[in-house]
Amino acid sequence: MAELRPARFRRSCSLTLTGFMCVLLLVLVSVVSASREVVSGNNETWRDPDRETQEDPHHQTNSTAHKKAFPVLSFNYDYVRKPFEISLWILLALLMKLGFHIIPNVSNIVPESCLLIGVGLLVGGVIKAIGEEAPVLDTKLFFLYLLPPIILDAGYFLPIRDFMENMGTILVFAVVGTLWNVFFIGGMIYGVCQIEGAELGSVDLLSCLLFGSIISAVDPVAVLAVFEEIHINELLHILVFGESLLNDAVTVVLYHLFEEFSHAGTVTVVDALLGVVCFFVVSLGGVMVGVIYGILGAFTSRFTSHTRVIEPLFVFLYSYMAYLSAEVFHLSGIMSLIACGVMMRPYVEANISHKSYTTIKYFLKMWSSVSETLIFIFLGVSTVAGPHAWNWTFVIFTVVLCLVSRVLGVIGLTYIINKFRIVKLTKKDQFIVAYGGLRGAIAFSLGFLLTNSEMKNMFLTAIITVIFFTVFVQGMTIRPLVELLAVKKKKESKRSINEEIHTQFLDHLLTGIEDICGHYGHYHWKDKLNRFNKTYVKRWLIAGERSTEPQLISFYNKMEMKQAMMLVESGNTGKLPAIMSSVSMQNIQPSAKRRAIPSISKSREQEIRKILRGNLQQTRQRLRSYSRHDLMIDPFEDNVSEIRLRKQRVEMERRMSHYLTVPANRQETPPVRKVCFEPEHQVYTYDDSESPRGQRALPDPSPPDALSLLNEPSQRPNQSRERRAKVPEEEQDQLILSRCFSDPGPNKEEDLS
Amino acid sequence: MGALQSLPGNPEYLDLAEKTGFSFEQIKILHKRFKQLSHNEEALQRDHFNAIPDLACNPIRSQIIEAFFDRRNFRQNGEGIVEEIRFEEFLLVMSHFRPPSLHKIEEQRDSVRREKLKFIFNMHDTDNDGTITLEEYRHVVEELLSLSEGLEKDTAKSIADAAMLEVASISMGHMEPDEFYEGITFEHFLKLLNGFEIESRMNIRFLNMDTTTLCK
Numbered sequence: 001m002a003e004l005r006p007a008r009f010r011r012s013c014s015l016t017l018t019g020f021m022c023v024l025l026l027v028l029v030s031v032v033s034a035s036r037e038v039v040s041g042n043n044e045t046w047r048d049p050d051r052e053t054q055e056d057p058h059h060q061t062n063s064t065a066h067k068k069a070f071p072v073l074s075f076n077y078d079y080v081r082k083p084f085e086i087s088l089w090i091l092l093a094l095l096m097k098l099g100f101h102i103i104p105n106v107s108n109i110v111p112e113s114c115l116l117i118g119v120g121l122l123v124g125g126v127i128k129a130i131g132e133e134a135p136v137l138d139t140k141l142f143f144l145y146l147l148p149p150i151i152l153d154a155g156y157f158l159p160i161r162d163f164m165e166n167m168g169t170i171l172v173f174a175v176v177g178t179l180w181n182v183f184f185i186g187g188m189i190y191g192v193c194q195i196e197g198a199e200l201g202s203v204d205l206l207s208c209l210l211f212g213s214i215i216s217a218v219d220p221v222a223v224l225a226v227f228e229e230i231h232i233n234e235l236l237h238i239l240v241f242g243e244s245l246l247n248d249a250v251t252v253v254l255y256h257l258f259e260e261f262s263h264a265g266t267v268t269v270v271d272a273l274l275g276v277v278c279f280f281v282v283s284l285g286g287v288m289v290g291v292i293y294g295i296l297g298a299f300t301s302r303f304t305s306h307t308r309v310i311e312p313l314f315v316f317l318y319s320y321m322a323y324l325s326a327e328v329f330h331l332s333g334i335m336s337l338i339a340c341g342v343m344m345r346p347y348v349e350a351n352i353s354h355k356s357y358t359t360i361k362y363f364l365k366m367w368s369s370v371s372e373t374l375i376f377i378f379l380g381v382s383t384v385a386g387p388h389a390w391n392w393t394f395v396i397f398t399v400v401l402c403l404v405s406r407v408l409g410v411i412g413l414t415y416i417i418n419k420f421r422i423v424k425l426t427k428k429d430q431f432i433v434a435y436g437g438l439r440g441a442i443a444f445s446l447g448f449l450l451t452n453s454e455m456k457n458m459f460l461t462a463i464i465t466v467i468f469f470t471v472f473v474q475g476m477t478i479r480p481l482v483e484l485l486a487v488k489k490k491k492e493s494k495r496s497i498n499e500e501i502h503t504q505f506l507d508h509l510l511t512g513i514e515d516i517c518g519h520y521g522h523y524h525w526k527d528k529l530n531r532f533n534k535t536y537v538k539r540w541l542i543a544g545e546r547s548t549e550p551q552l553i554s555f556y557n558k559m560e561m562k563q564a565m566m567l568v569e570s571g572n573t574g575k576l577p578a579i580m581s582s583v584s585m586q587n588i589q590p591s592a593k594r595r596a597i598p599s600i601s602k603s604r605e606q607e608i609r610k611i612l613r614g615n616l617q618q619t620r621q622r623l624r625s626y627s628r629h630d631l632m633i634d635p636f637e638d639n640v641s642e643i644r645l646r647k648q649r650v651e652m653e654r655r656m657s658h659y660l661t662v663p664a665n666r667q668e669t670p671p672v673r674k675v676c677f678e679p680e681h682q683v684y685t686y687d688d689s690e691s692p693r694g695q696r697a698l699p700d701p702s703p704p705d706a707l708s709l710l711n712e713p714s715q716r717p718n719q720s721r722e723r724r725a726k727v728p729e730e731e732q733d734q735l736i737l738s739r740c741f742s743d744p745g746p747n748k749e750e751d752l753s
Numbered sequence: 754m755g756a757l758q759s760l761p762g763n764p765e766y767l768d769l770a771e772k773t774g775f776s777f778e779q780i781k782i783l784h785k786r787f788k789q790l791s792h793n794e795e796a797l798q799r800d801h802f803n804a805i806p807d808l809a810c811n812p813i814r815s816q817i818i819e820a821f822f823d824r825r826n827f828r829q830n831g832e833g834i835v836e837e838i839r840f841e842e843f844l845l846v847m848s849h850f851r852p853p854s855l856h857k858i859e860e861q862r863d864s865v866r867r868e869k870l871k872f873i874f875n876m877h878d879t880d881n882d883g884t885i886t887l888e889e890y891r892h893v894v895e896e897l898l899s900l901s902e903g904l905e906k907d908t909a910k911s912i913a914d915a916a917m918l919e920v921a922s923i924s925m926g927h928m929e930p931d932e933f934y935e936g937i938t939f940e941h942f943l944k945l946l947n948g949f950e951i952e953s954r955m956n957i958r959f960l961n962m963d964t965t966t967l968c969k
Contacts, residue, residue, distance in 0.1 A: 515807035
């Protein structure tokens with residue numbers, strides 16, 4: 001009985017939701033179009049009252065009989081029209097996205113991109129039915145506002161190791177593969193156009209090649225959207241994704257080349273040569289622009305320790321500037337953006353605070369999500385809206401040729417590449433790479449940029465068909481195919497310290513073996529680069545003592561912090577971490593003597609402490625005055641579940657003492673509040689700032705408790721010993737806790753970073 | 754591994770090729786290098802290795818060199834340390850870094866994995882007792898971090914301790930407070946590095962191509 005009700009409730013809930021979504025959709029669409037109509041059609045009438053009310057004061061002396069009542073409520077849509085509509089569209093897009101994830105089962109079968117295109121089609125259809133003009137995917141909007149966040153998100157979080165290891169393969173696929181696609185498709189389409197009876201005689205070779213260059217590039221947005229959901233192994237992911245990023249240079253060059261020449265009419269050998277030179281300039285120039293901005297960004301982040309709040313902005317702005325600067329010179333903006341993100345990341349991450357890192361991560365994810373959603377919806381709307389010229393032969397042959405050329409290209413190139421790879425690409429890998437060659441909105445926008453002609457409409461129709469085919473058919477079927485072929489999935493486990501140790505070990509080992517063999521191979525150069533990085537670059541770009549920190553140490557620190565936070569999180573949500581092995585240090589080192597707790601660097605310590613304090617502490621805090629430039633801690637107020645929380649905290653702290661080895665060898669005399677926590681569920685508050693009086697202990701159960709902050713035993717021997725006398729079996733824990741958590745308290749800190 | 758080409762005047766290469774799996778080309782190149790390193794003597798000693806300048810900036814140099822003189826890596830189930838090695842032993846040690854061929858079936862791939870992991874295990878287990886104790890593991894981490902200056906002594910120890918804790922947790926799961934974890938056995942080591950994909954990572958590309966570019 002009890003089970004039926006929730007199930008029925010859920011079903012009725014989802015039905016209600018679906019209904020609600022549809023209604024909302026229609027309402028929003030009608031509001032948008034109605035507002036347009038109102039504004040455009042009735043501008044006159046709306047402006048009149050304004051004019052009248054304005055003129056009124058002037059004419060007041062003349063026409064007292066004319067006096068109008070003061071308008072209590074007026075309507076002035078024109079003022080907010082543009083931002084209002086933009087916000088409305090974005091809101092609609094995001095509500096749709098929300099809806100898909102609430103409705104059960106839909107998101108498992110159909111990838112999100114398909115659903116969003118579907119919604120776009122629907123909205124476009126509705127708008128057209130009303131008779132309004134739908135907003136089209138403006139090229140400038142797309143390339144300047146919608147695309148950069150997605151690429152930056154991808155570039156900033158690019159897995160460098162995998163990318164570099166497979167760089168050769170990726171480059172071959174990106175450059176040679178795309179070139180092959182362009183010429184094959186362009187050439188074959190030209191051949192098709194020559195067939196009598198297809199009415200395509202007007203299409204010349206250069207136009208065909210131009211079309212080929214637009215349609216053959218694998219699209220990063222579509223690849224990301226689809227591959228994100230299927231979780232295949234890192235190798236395949238980086239191959240397809242890396243290819244989609246790096247082929248931008250080829251696309252840019254070829255597109256401009258063919259566009260120039262389709263006006264000129266003929267191509268000479270010199271032009272072709274110039275094209276090749278242009279390719280190198282575009283790609284390498286783009287990368288260089290990105291690297292310069294990346295270094296600037298890293299250098300700037302070195303000095304931001306006093307203004308933590310604006311740190312994320314530097315990352316975003318420098319990257320965006322890199323993209324725009326590259327676009328100024330017609331260099332490859334995508335490669336510039338990627339290079340900037342890759343260059344900046346290791347140094348920026350060593351410099352910025354943890355909160356800034358989280359901010360960057362979430363903002364990037366958020367923006368790229370919004371962009372992606374908007375792109376797909378606009379794609380759907382533009383499909384319905386745009387002028388179409390449907391030509392069966394052309395479209396069908398385009399789709400078929402795209403598939404064929406992709407398959408042939410991948411097979412042929414893999415055959416050559418496998419001769420140089422250690423880990424060969426299997427047939428399954430090749431299939432996934434070929435199948436993952438999705439086309440997307442970049443092709444559409446490039447097509448939109450073409451000069452208006454009869455051919456443009458036909459091209460656009462064909463491009464849209466290919467995009468729809470790849471996104472719908474290939475996007476929907478790739479997941480079951482991956483299951484069917486049992487392609488290796490992404491490794492779910494997180495990196496352990498052992499793996500990190502052995503990764504480093506292996507790097508050095510292989511470098512050594514290469515040196516013994518006398519061969520200057522991969523590892524040799526990688527090692528040289530690392531040493532150069534360590535001696536010169538890091539000193540300039542990383543602030544403070546982090547610049548000399550070896551990678552193993554930073555990994556270890558990061559891991560400790562993560563574990564501390566995980567424990568804190570689980571404590572806050574009321575759940576304890578799932579499976580914790582009961583193995584502790586005692587099992588490994590049965591020495592009777594308490595080992596000296598080792599130290600980690602001071603600033604690290606500070607960070608860890610701040611995090612712990614911010615989440616655990618519940619002292620009664622004097623509220624500070626609100627300041628826009630500071631980040632404040634919110635005191636945690638929960639009197640109800642006090643005892644439960646306290647119990648959990650004991651558990652948590654005991655476990656934390658196993659992981660966290662933060663010492664407190666320094667004697668600190670913080671003149672602030674400290675709270676001592678007793679496992680007997682009694683809370684004592686000390687108020688050092690008011691007391692040379694020593695043992696002022698007020699039992700105070702009402703403020704929710706906090707972290708125990710016993711000072712070093714030597715400082716307050718009487719109290720601690722007294723306390724400890726009460727709980728002899730907890731002595732060890734207290735000792736550990738005292739070593740772990742000596743805290744200057746909340747009032748001293750400037751901001752919680 | 755390439756077809757067995759009949760090279761006149763090198764019958765011993767046949768034997769070596771069979772034992773190690775290298776092709777004749779590769780054996781020839783490595784032999785040239787061997788002669789270069791040993792100044793045309795018959796056997797290599799530790800000093801010859803120490804003389805390689807590039808190796809000087811490698812933090813685990815001594816362990817790599819020791820690995821060449823460790824009988825356990827000679828594939829003959831021997832034990833102990835030798836003072837000098839001939840070309841055959843040199844080649845046998847090098848053969849651990851050969852990339853696996855493409856169409857290996859699952860068992861063969863597994864045995865390749867074991868072999869490579871055993872090599873690394875032997876490098877860690879310096880006293881030859883079959884387990885990596887906490888001291889030995891600490892030594893490994895200290896060596897890895899030995900080239901970075903200004904490091905506090907205890908950091909390496911704490912990293913090694915955390916790593917050891919992790920191994921124990923993975924291998925043993927649950928232990929009473931008074932039990933003692935002896936050390937990492939080879940089986941634990943295998944389990945630990947299960948996701949590590951060593952068969953594709955522990956390879957030298959050099960041995961894949963026929964190149965005669967010997968620098969230095």
